[in-house]
Amino acid sequence: MKTLLKTAILSSALVLGAGFSEPAAAQDDSIYIPNLSYRTGPFAATGTPLMNGQRDYITLLNERDGGLNGVKLVYDECETGYNTEKGVECYEKTKANAVVTQPWSTGITLQVLPKSNVDEIPILAPGYGFSPMADGKVFQWAFNPPSSYWDGASMILRNISDGNLDNLKDKKIALLHLDHPYGKEPIPLLEALAAKHGFTLLPIPVGLTEMQNQSAQWLQIRRERPDFVLMWGWGAMNAGALTEAVKTKYPMDQFVGIWWSGHDGDLKLVGEDGKGYRSVSWSVPNSESPLMQDIKKYVVDTGKSLINQGEGEFDWVFYQRGLMISAILVEGINAAQEQFDVKSPNPEQLRWGLENLNLDEARIQALGAEGMLVPFNTSCADHTGHGGGWMLQWDGAKFVKASELLTPDRAAIEPLEDKEAQEYASANAPWPINEECKM
């Protein structure tokens, strides 16, 4: 009993010490970039290649250039398992020295978004998060470049209607979506467009617990015979939907996913049967580009990468998208460094950097990533950039670019964005609006 008591006292002392110690102070010669990653849990399959990409881009800069303009970039992951509760815990854990928050889930984004005005750390959510975050005057600290979900929905509709949404009149479009804030994101826009252009929208939710078994949902699709099925799926849901689609023999060329539903690993499962499936994307894999060659030379071949080379992860859409996400962030840091003439910019300076991103074609070329990312630029009023994207089509073995650059119908989206942003601000009053921004 005595030893037991001793251990109990010792361990509780250790526990208290660990719990109450403050994280180490920031250093001047480095920039701390935390990432709320998920390499565990039901979404790990899709999360891991993205995290690997983000990690490897930072490693490349540190290995090849000795950091960014001579400042070492410290990349640090905090595991959330796509769990909102863990995500908030990670946010609290990393925010002390962080220049940026990368929440990596719409649920976590919604949690940290109201705190961004208080903690004053920019949130970078490339291609995810809350679509009205595009309104930079209301959401001063949140960024979702280069395209929001509403942009994505608009791009898909434009593509499947050959550029004119009126062609969709009297058609039936099913939205197979994860029953989670992420999956519900496009519904307000699609509903508005359905009313305007006279097509029928049929939202089909897939609960988190039924991701792998979607027979009920696909039975409904078989019964309703929609002309198109759009998919807002993530993690295990994508693979489940694709296998069910093959089983019910739903025509693949009428099945279109958002950028997070275009994971090579999921389509490899169905292989040839998935031929024709499309996924809209703002990034395109290009393994021959100078950037990818450098990644190979400095990171992969030196064994510093965590990618699964046997599976061919190097060529995956998601891995290379992860690289692009870090590239966007680093561009923001770079802009802040130049503007304020500092080595390691603080969160507020980085916010300026992210508001003044200018990733035009020349700049993307200079990064060695030609064709891998849509060109876009941001401003204080526009935190998304609305670069648009391309359709990627599965050819049975890999994704290939299958369209010209698609752009969203901003005239249809903007009023809705303004309305939602204002609603959000008034529901969370007092909510500061950026009055200095005169755009």
Add this chain to the structure above:
Amino acid sequence: MFYPTAGQFKTSYQADYALFPVRQDAFLLGVIALFAFVVFPLTASEFTFRALLTPVLIYSLAALGLNILTGYAGQLSLGTGAFMGVGAYACYKLVSIFPEMNIVVAIALSGFFSATIGVIFGLPSLRIKGFYLAIATLAAQFFLVWLFQKWGWLYNYNASGAIQVPNIALFGVTVAGPRATAIAQYYFVLCTVCVITVFAINITRGRIGRMWKAVRDMDIAAELVGINLMRAKLMAFFVSSYIVGIAGALFVFLWRGAAEANLFDIPLSFRVLFIAIIGGLGSVLGNYLGAILIVALPVIISTVPKALGLPIDAATAEHLNVMIIGALIITFLIVEPHGLARFWAIIREKLILWPFPH
């Protein structure tokens, strides 16, 4: 030596049924209260408040609610998560319909909504027992979460389907919403939890608590001695769901700041049930010990590799964490199947006798 009870004589009935018949218990509780009210707030960082202290308190409160139903009245329930959801959504609607309402009033009222729902889903308990009742409460779990998703009015038709907590001030201090400081929220939660704990201790050791225990131990015998089973069971559902509902309102308003329906799904119910079981069914203290083990320990363990400078990446650390916590739960349950509260009771007994073995 540490716990000498010799010389503490009870000379009146009052003293015999006092809350702390042994002086050291009161002293120990005083030390814990001193830590909770003074030492922690002075030393803790924001991370400690938001990831350790506040969640432990809220989860203990939810487990306390469940423990009243399962531990004291013997009615197994798997619907705790959904009842927490009822409390949270009720509080959200109250605050958005009556923005002037005091947050304390709103939280106290939201408990009545979950209590009512709890009584409705407790009705089957009059006919069915044990695992069959668990299945019936599971129905509440599925139905309510479905309702939270489908009934747009509940979340004010937000596009994301999530509820967001606005800034709410109490006597000039913001206690809920993004602008609230962690310390204000901690004190709010701590005070609420203290009040409800005192209430729970007194109700469980009084007439009503004995009634519940009689029903738990043998309901036919309880009926024969004149206990109204229907009243006892439904009262247990009412009190339990009330506390669980308040825990749910605190969960969203004083801690998370935003919530989607999925949050209140089965994993939350199981988590609360595990806290109650590992802490010890039929005890009040156990809920706190269980919450520390299930909620706080994973957070603390996850900071260890970094604190020691071990080069373990985040995903591996997470896997290790799950393994360690799993192993600890099994060890504790093997060492003491009646939970951590019983474990403490044994330690206390030995301390009273120490240094003599018998």
